[in-house]
Amino acid sequence: MRYFKSLIFLFILLLSLNTFAGSQQNSESKFAAEEVASFAKSVEKYAAKQGARAFIIARLGQPEKDLPHGFQFTHTAIAIYSQITLDNGDKAKGYAIYNLYQNAENPAKSALMTDYPVDFFWGVESLKAGIIIPSPDLQIRLIEAISSGKNKTLHNPNYSLIANPFNNQFQNCTEHTLNVINAAIYETDDMARIKANTEAYFTPQLVKVSRFKLALGNWFAKGVSTEDHGRKIQTTSFTSIAQYLHEFGLMEEAVVFEEGEVSRLF
DSSP states (O other), X not given: OHHHHHHHHHHHHHHHHGGGOXXXXXXXXXXXXXXXXXXXXXXXXXXXXXXXXEEEXXXXXXXXXXXXXXXXXXXXXXXXXXXXXXXXXXXXXXXXXXXXXXXXXXXXXXXEEEEOHHHHHTTOSXXXXXXXXXXXXXXXXXXXXXXXXXXHHTOOOBBOXXXXXXXXXXXXXXXXXXXXXXXXXXXXXXXXXXXXXXXHHOOOEEOOSOHHHHHHHXXXXXXXXXXXOOSSOEEOOHHHHHHHHHHTTOEEEEEEEETTEEEEOO
């Protein structure tokens, strides 16, 4: 009986680690297709109205109440205004979203994928988006970084939900986004330089989950590791990226967009 109770306790702890999740490509929607499409279009229209040629976009893949303190979203990527080929072959203007997605079959690995707003918000927990509009100069640099393939050069397929942004042992979607942002800022794909500047100027998000739970993640859950961390467990979040760009004057605005309502982070 005691062994059975221990297994239940372990299962509950592992579920708590999964509240970080939400960075896989989604396959099922909790909302009607029309609702998702309408929300995705409203996000596009908002970004376009701000004149954004490139922006940082985030979504919520798990119940917000279950997220660790300081985390608002579970997946972050870069959206670029582009010419898009529709299913019928027609061409249209819209935002292409450049993602790092966790592999569903092997959660310890990731892949880079490009999708579009409806795909991006398919399967979200709530119709809520994070939007960071970079400064015009940084937008131009982000477009150049993506078009020149720096996002691919900087991709490390070894995945951890709580990857340390100060080294490149593992990556998650938000750290990869930060890497591309810094590649754009410093106009380089030299990972050593990017990590040196990240450590010098970026303030990460502390992960306030007990080390016991994190240790269980190391032992039992693929895609969760603390091997790349020292005494502090810290990672990259949508909010910490917004704070970073705000601190150094590299953004126009950072907002949370929900049900047509816009609330500013700063």
